[in-house]
Structures are given as C-alpha cells and as structure tokens.
Amino acid sequence: MIKNRIFKDIKFAFEDLKLELNENFTVEIPNSVNHGDFSTNACLISAKPNKMSPKIIAEKVIELLKTKKMYREIEIAGPGFINFHIKPSHFKKILVSVNEEGDDYGRTTYGKEAKILIEFISANPTGPLNIVSARAAAYGDSLYRIMSFAGFRPIREFYINDAGNQVDILAESVELRYRELHNEDIGEFPVEAYHGEYIIDLAALLNTTEGSKLLHISERDRLTKMKEFALAEIHNMQVESLEKFDVQFDNWVSEKSLRAQGVVEEVLSFLAEADCTFEMEEAIWFNSTKFGDDKNRVLMKADGTITYIVPDLAYHLTKLQRGNDVLIDVLGPDHHGYVPRLRAGIQALGYDDSCLEVIFLQQVNLFDQGEKVKMSKRLGKMVTMDDLIDEVGKDAARFFFINRKPSAHLNFDLELAKKKTSENPVFYCQYAHARICSIIKKAEKDKLKLANFDEKYLKKLNKDDEMLIMRKLGDFQHVLCGIADSREPHRLAEYLIELAGMFHKYYQKYTISNKRYKELSIARLYLINAVRIVLKNGLNLIGVSAPTSM
RNA sequence: GCGCCAGUAGCUCAGUUGGAUAGAGCAACGGCCUUCUAAGCCGUGGGUCUGGGGUUCGAAUCCCUACUGGCGUGCCA
Numbered sequence: 001m002i003k004n005r006i007f008k009d010i011k012f013a014f015e016d017l018k019l020e021l022n023e024n025f026t027v028e029i030p031n032s033v034n035h036g037d038f039s040t041n042a043c044l045i046s047a048k049p050n051k052m053s054p055k056i057i058a059e060k061v062i063e064l065l066k067t068k069k070m071y072r073e074i075e076i077a078g079p080g081f082i083n084f085h086i087k088p089s090h091f092k093k094i095l096v097s098v099n100e101e102g103d104d105y106g107r108t109t110y111g112k113e114a115k116i117l118i119e120f121i122s123a124n125p126t127g128p129l130n131i132v133s134a135r136a137a138a139y140g141d142s143l144y145r146i147m148s149f150a151g152f153r154p155i156r157e158f159y160i161n162d163a164g165n166q167v168d169i170l171a172e173s174v175e176l177r178y179r180e181l182h183n184e185d186i187g188e189f190p191v192e193a194y195h196g197e198y199i200i201d202l203a204a205l206l207n208t209t210e211g212s213k214l215l216h217i218s219e220r221d222r223l224t225k226m227k228e229f230a231l232a233e234i235h236n237m238q239v240e241s242l243e244k245f246d247v248q249f250d251n252w253v254s255e256k257s258l259r260a261q262g263v264v265e266e267v268l269s270f271l272a273e274a275d276c277t278f279e280m281e282e283a284i285w286f287n288s289t290k291f292g293d294d295k296n297r298v299l300m301k302a303d304g305t306i307t308y309i310v311p312d313l314a315y316h317l318t319k320l321q322r323g324n325d326v327l328i329d330v331l332g333p334d335h336h337g338y339v340p341r342l343r344a345g346i347q348a349l350g351y352d353d354s355c356l357e358v359i360f361l362q363q364v365n366l367f368d369q370g371e372k373v374k375m376s377k378r379l380g381k382m383v384t385m386d387d388l389i390d391e392v393g394k395d396a397a398r399f400f401f402i403n404r405k406p407s408a409h410l411n412f413d414l415e416l417a418k419k420k421t422s423e424n425p426v427f428y429c430q431y432a433h434a435r436i437c438s439i440i441k442k443a444e445k446d447k448l449k450l451a452n453f454d455e456k457y458l459k460k461l462n463k464d465d466e467m468l469i470m471r472k473l474g475d476f477q478h479v480l481c482g483i484a485d486s487r488e489p490h491r492l493a494e495y496l497i498e499l500a501g502m503f504h505k506y507y508q509k510y511t512i513s514n515k516r517y518k519e520l521s522i523a524r525l526y527l528i529n530a531v532r533i534v535l536k537n538g539l540n541l542i543g544v545s546a547p548t549s550m
Numbered sequence: 551g552c553g554c555c556a557g558u559a560g561c562u563c564a565g566u567u568g569g570a571u572a573g574a575g576c577a578a579c580g581g582c583c584u585u586c587u588a589a590g591c592c593g594u595g596g597g598u599c600u601g602g603g604g605u606u607c608g609a610a611u612c613c614c615u616a617c618u619g620g621c622g623u624g625c626c627a
Binding site: 030360362443 | 588
C-alpha cells in the first residue's frame, strides 16, 4: 500500500530530524489533480509543538524523502502541505497485487484479531421482521463482513426476547384466533393484542396438527402450548427471512434460557451486595443515578416479576464474561433513552462501560411514487422484510440500506429501487461488473487472453486515467479499515459507485480490447480485471451479488 | 421542560474524522451508438453548508446559542 509507505516515510523523516510529530496527521488523496497523487498535513499540524513554521519543516522533510525511489516529485504547497507524485511503476504494482490476490484482495490483519461482538436486530419474536429490522440486518451483517476482512474477529449475535409480557400477549392473541376458528364468540379483538394476519395463520397451522384438542385442556396449559408453538414458528419465520437476505448469525441467545440458567438471580444478588439497590413501595430499585442515569430504575415490581433491564443486563454480563473486547449494540432510534441505565448497570457490575458501543439506526420511511407508505402496527398494516425483498429484491434492498450513514433517517424509494436504469446506484455498480466480464469474454474470442499477460506489457499503460484507477484500487484496504474503525459501511457503497463511475468513463474514452494491439489490449484487460475483482469483493462485503452478465 | 439524532444544490444524499476552489446521483437543457453491453458517457445551469457568535494558520466539520424536523422521556420490550 502506497499510503502506508508514505506514512512510514514521514514518521521516519520526523524521527531523523528530531522533530516532534503530531500522530494525527493524515495522508490523503487530494480532491484536486493539481495537488499530486497524495498529500499530507503532517507539517501543518506539527508546526506548533516544534515552534517552527510548517513550510520550514516541510522543506526539511522533503530534502530527506527526495532520495526515496517511489517518488517522482515532492513539493510544498499552500500553507505547508506536502504533495507527493508517485512513479507510475509503483501504481502498476497495485494491479499485480489485485490480480494475484483475487478474492482476497483487500484483506488485512489491521484489526489484530480483536474480538468484537455485534448484536443486531434482536427483534421481538412476536411477528415477522419489519423494515427497521431489515436495515439493522443489512447494516450489522455488512459491518461483520467488513470487520472480518479487516482482520478483526467479529461475532454476530441475535438476542431473542422470548420471555416477558409481550410473549404472553402473543400467546393470548393466538389463543383467541384459535377459538375464533372453532366458532367461539371472542367478542372484539383486544386493542393490545397482535392484529397481524400471521396470527390467524398460526392458529390455523396449529389447528391442522392439534384440531380441537386444545379446547379441552386447561387455559393455562393451552396458553403455554400456544406460546411455545408461536415462538418456535415465528423464530423459524425470522430465520427464513434472514436467509433470503443472506444474513446469518453465529449465536442466538434466548432470554428464556438465560433466565433458566439463573443469571438473572445472580445479577440481582450481585447488585444488592454491591449496595446498588434499595426497596421502595414494595419494589426493588436500582440506584442507577449513582452511575450517571437520570433517574433510578425498578428491577423487581411489587408482584415479584422483574423488568426488562435485569435479563438484558445479565445478557450483557455474559458478553463481557466471554472475553469480548468491544460490544457493539445496534439499536433502533427509540432505544436511546435506555442506554444510560444499561451503562449504569455495567458499571455497577464492576466493568468499564467504555467497551460498550451503541449504534442507533434511525428510522426508515418507505416512499412509493413520491408518496409516503403509511404503516400502522396497531392495525397490523406493516410492510415486512419479506414484502420488501419480494418487491425490490435482495440486492437493491441491501445496497439501499447500506448506502446511508446509520445516524441518518432513511427515505427508501421503492420505485427507484425497482428501476433497472442508471438512476439506481446498485445497478450502476453491478452493470460495471457485468460489462467488464463481457469485455473479457469477447476479447478471449479474439485470442486476447488474460492468461497470456506478461508484466512487461504494463509499460503500455501510461494514461492519467489509468493511474487514477490504479490509485483508487490501491485505496481499497484503507477504505475498509476506515469503515471498520468508524462502523460506517455506507462509505463502501460510495467507494464502489465512484470506482464503477471511473470504469464507465474509461470504457467510453478508450478502446480496451483490439486485436491489432495485442500488448496494449492485454494490459488494459489486466487493468479492468483488477477493477472487476475489487467491485466483486466490495459488493460481496455488503451482501450484493456481482452478476457476470445483465 | 429535559435528552438523543438530523438540518449541505429544486429532490435524495456524500464530504476521507479540522485541510487547499464544498461534491455525486436524480430532475432541467444540449450532445454521443457502422467499433468491446447507450442499464453507459460528455457538456450547461444550479450553494448565505438553517441563522448568529466563538476557537485557529484554516471550520460544512469542534464549542456556545437560537430556530426547524424526527424520536425518546413506562414498574413496556
């Protein structure tokens, strides 16, 4: 990586000159072509600690680096930037790496195998996954893929809230529909119950195996049966939807089984012994304000049942005990009020809460024909993840979800996602890939084969546009490491759109393959094949297919 | 009231973590297929980066403040 070598060279130069270096300096691809191939602000931001003008520092640094073979030219610019011009031969080395490493190009050991637990979706097992879960799925899974590729050791985890109030309501909802099926008068369907069609389907499905048998057992047994049945069915439904979305999990953690293991009691007694609880109005409270929460929270209600925070805290305790370095929780926007008490709990349990990182995904609004699609949970009018995949396809859905930074609201344009035209960014990228495949295939018929490539042909590549593409390809690792650190996969979508754009322009401007110029053609095929590899690897990291023809 | 997120071109959004002249794509207008995929490319127009202060060599980016929009502020999960 050229960028890394420049980093090292600068560090070396400062050391040699016995100057203090502000380690936050950057090496960037400048936005203007007049500013060289790479530029650094190292001298600017190190001016103060050295009490020297940035330009004088830059002069000294340049004097030292001039001897290095990689640079064609180094110059001072503006207030004290250093602009580097790289020799073409060094850009061409990138092409060789890409072509030789193939599917592994871009993979690094950057993350040093740090264990990162990514918890995402964790939707209630009370219904089909909705579009917010779909966004979380696309985000969490892409982050996982990118972090793996960048040398971290991430784990994907889904927490199932299969205990508590909402699953009781689920059981009651199915039970009512079941009795309705047997022509019982159930009165008006309760407002707080689950109204979706899927509840009726579940009752019907249960009826095919059990018939009217369940009407004759006790209500308690019936509800238990309903609950187990519904939870299992809905879980399978969710797993199926996720499979269609190419999203898999390493662990599914059940709240019910956590409770059964006694972790909940452990947490309660630990907090009591640590003097973090008190009793008031027959309830047991956690004095979370001591740890920065804005009010104290109930742990156990007067009726002896526990609140949500307790098992969730127990769950986070197990994450810590498993030796993870960083815990990433991907949550919906409506959960941000919840985080201070979670942090308080982690501190009370004796851990540093700085390992907990919470990513809030903002809400998703669907638009169709310019109109906002209205949804109502209460009326069961939800657009599910399955609906969305059926409507626009997995590739478009995943790309669109990832194409926006997590903290921004997402306006999902269904009409655009369905369009198979250039307006649709996912097709723009896929088309570039397909186009390259087609050119390579066509060239083979003309006896211009990549297999016949020889490194000496690289001298035929001497256009500025070609250097720009090589530089872009060489930036891939750097982009991925930045994404892993910032947890912002949307940058990969940006990168791919830019790379696809560079290729489309290049294709338009130059003839890539022509029988009359064998060496030039094969060299250019080698170049676009590298573009193809990076597009494919990048698309794969966001779960989007790279078609060979369209 | 308090807290979180956002406010950049007519629309949807980027902006390399404080860098050089703020960029794409749509939409509008004008061009490019006898040649490798026109699902593409080229060109033109479009900006008080919500307003106002501050920090410094340098601010869309950091701090303060006002405004606007979304969400939260359960002994729900």
